[in-house]
Amino acid sequence: MGLRDRISNFLLKQVEKRGWFEDIFNNTIRYGGRYVNDENILESSDVYELLQDISNQLMLANIIIEDNEGNEVKNQSALKVLRNPNNYLTGSEFIKLMTNTYLLHGEVFPVLDMDQLHLATNVYCELDERLIEQFKVGGESIPSFMIRHVKNVGTNHLKGVGILELGKNTLEGVMSAEKVLTDKYSKGGLLAYLLKLDAHINPQNAAQSKLIKAILDQLEAIDESRSVKMIPLGKGYSIDSMKSPIEDEKILAYLNVYKKDLGKFLGINVDTYTALTKSDLEKAMMYLHNKAVKPIMRNFEDHLSLLFFGRNSDKRIKFKINILDFVPYSTKTNIGYNIVRTGITSPDNVAKMLGFPEQNTPETQAIYISNDLSKIGEKKATDDSLKGGEESEEKGNAEN
The missing domain is CATH 3.30.1120 (Arylsulfatase, C-terminal domain)
Incomplete structure (x- = not known):
């Protein structure tokens, strides 16, 4: 049996045995009498919401392939794999799962098995004497060209750090407090x-x-x-x-302080993000994008490019995010209005009439407001009208 068949059979057995999602999320940490693992961590609405906001941006991104000059390359087999990675996950589900695993554990292992892409678990990795990373899954060695080790790098070159490790104490304290309140009110307030x-x-x-x-x-x-x-x-x-011995006010005060700390482990300030979502959703999404999503996106691009094309290729996988996907319709309408308003004030004669500063460029000086059937930027109609005007003026001078 070949190496590819052995790896495929191992991955298939893992899926059949307990489900890939359950296999991915199986790490458990114990602290202070409260178990926190990557399944029940999603019970915390605040943590779940932050994970959703970050992973949704990556999930909604368009994945393209570019050459070294930034030109988009079409009809690549890599895109087919990324859009349909395997038989149990869609492309968007794969990216979302990859992001959540990366955030929770600090590392994730995509495996490219010919025309299928998987996320391996229980991976043992080490550097050999030639400083080449070696991988084993269930005792089976996986060639380094088939797998990438995507890390949220802290201070260790061989292991990433995620929220389960970085925020362990905070998470367990928050989740214990949440559980106390939930149990109290689900049992009628313990009255x-x-x-x-x-x-x-x-x-x-x-x-x-x-x-x-x-x-x-x-x-x-x-x-x-x-x-x-x-x-x-x-x-x-x-x-x-x-009366119940559980004092709600003290627990809520604790949660109000320490829940905000969880955002720090995901790269954002919760107070800032919350305030922006209330006042300007577009700014909130840009804040989240620049603070948390963009570094993850760059890391994914680097590793997936190496996984699909190797080190010597000039091709690169790119995530393209349209931030307008995350703003309300009213905001998009305002953006459209501003674009139209900018177009109206582009001609210098109109800008002057409306009280806007003139741009004093050949293009803005050549545009006439009467050219309402021509698109802004297309000067053919304008040039023709200008040329016709010049010819009429020259003809008039000749007649005189």
């Missing part, structure tokens, strides 16, 4: 009642048992805080409420 009796409870006392059961039924029927129940009690009976 209990203490029934006091002056006399001993006697199971044989039918009247006493009936009264206790009626009281319990009334208490259990309280399904929300606004409900009011009137329970008439006989002599010797009283009901006291036991």
Whole structure:
């Protein structure tokens, strides 16, 4: 059996055994009595939202191939693989999974197996005596030309760092606090009642048992805080409420401080990002793009280019992101209005009339507002009209 078949069979067995997604997300860290792994970390809405915002930008990017002069290269087989990497992931799902794994673990291992692209897990890697990185998956060696080690580099040249490691203490504290609040309110706020009796409870006392059961039924029927129940009690009976020992305000204050720290491990300031999303979504997306997405995108481009084309090729894989995909329709309308307004004020004579500064270029001086059927930038109609005007002027002078 060839090397390619052995690797393919191993990858297939992993998929069949427990599912590729589950296999990718299997690392667990234990701290302070609370387990934090890459499955339950997504239970935290704040972490999930930040991961979604970053990975969605990469997911929506158009992937192209360029030569060393920046010209787009068409009809490359690499693009077919990137758009349909394998039988269980689409191209967009693959990029999103690759990004989330990279952010959580700090490293990800894309494997190119002929016309299929996979993300390998449980990879052991080391540098040999010639400083060439060697890879093993389940004891099987994988040639270095088939696999890339994409790292979120910290201070180690052979291992990346992700949020599970960088933010371990913060994550576990935040998730423990979230779990306490969730458990409290999912269990009715842990509000209990203490029934006091002056006399001993006697199971044989039918009247006493009936009264206790009626009281319990009334208490259990309280399904929300606004409900009011009137329970008439006989002599010797009283009901006291036991308040939950969990103090919401202190836990919420803790979360308000430390949840923001999670953004730092993803490369953004949560306060800045949140403020921008409320005031200007386009600026928020550009902030996220420049602070977090762009470095990841460059790293992915480098490694995928080497994986598909090798070191000696002049071809390069590029991610093209249209930031307008992330802004509302009203913002796009305003952008379109501004473009039209700029076009209207391009001719110097119109700019002067409307109070805008003149550009004083041959192009802006040659444009006439009467050329409404010609596209701005196409000077043929303008040139013809200008030429016709000059001929008329010359003819008039000759006649005189």
